[in-house]
Amino acid sequence: MQIDILKHYIEDFNFGKKKSTLNFQYICLLCIPNQYFILMDLSALNYPAIIVAALSCFIIGGLWYSSILFGNAWMKENGFTKDKTRQGNMLKIFLGSFMLSLIIAFNLAAFIGTEGTLMFGLFAGFAAGAGWVATAFGIVFLFEQKTFRLFLIHAGYLIVTFTIMGGILGAWH
Numbered sequence: 001m002q003i004d005i006l007k008h009y010i011e012d013f014n015f016g017k018k019k020s021t022l023n024f025q026y027i028c029l030l031c032i033p034n035q036y037f038i039l040m041d042l043s044a045l046n047y048p049a050i051i052v053a054a055l056s057c058f059i060i061g062g063l064w065y066s067s068i069l070f071g072n073a074w075m076k077e078n079g080f081t082k083d084k085t086r087q088g089n090m091l092k093i094f095l096g097s098f099m100l101s102l103i104i105a106f107n108l109a110a111f112i113g114t115e116g117t118l119m120f121g122l123f124a125g126f127a128a129g130a131g132w133v134a135t136a137f138g139i140v141f142l143f144e145q146k147t148f149r150l151f152l153i154h155a156g157y158l159i160v161t162f163t164i165m166g167g168i169l170g171a172w173h
Helices: 002-013 047-064 071-078 082-086 090-112 118-144 148-171
Strands: 026-032 035-041
Touching (some): 047 148
């Protein structure tokens, strides 16, 4: 029933042009019978900015978790050695990280919207990083009984990364 209502609404939204299938280029934010709120046209997102924002995770992470900044403390808190960190499947780790970074950047771009500014992007990135992501990590860290120092290392990375990503996505139209 809801799909039929949504399909009918999208047909009306497209100025009466009949579609045989749902038009998935629109996100339906809230579906209440006879009331629909369209968030945005996904084709309007800046996909090069999304890719650059995703790549910024690697640049920030490379610095953040290096011996220049917090790499030694991170390894100590996790009980890692340099040899142990090299034992993982690097292709899987980096490719998976990039794919997840793309998802983060895409969602943050949709959240910021197409009319965002540098300042709004920075604020939205900071708010998402500090208000949602770092706090969610905090809950996990409490149950896993991880150290507060390790939480601060990860939370700091996430807040800085989301803030920079938000700035890129807000400024680049």
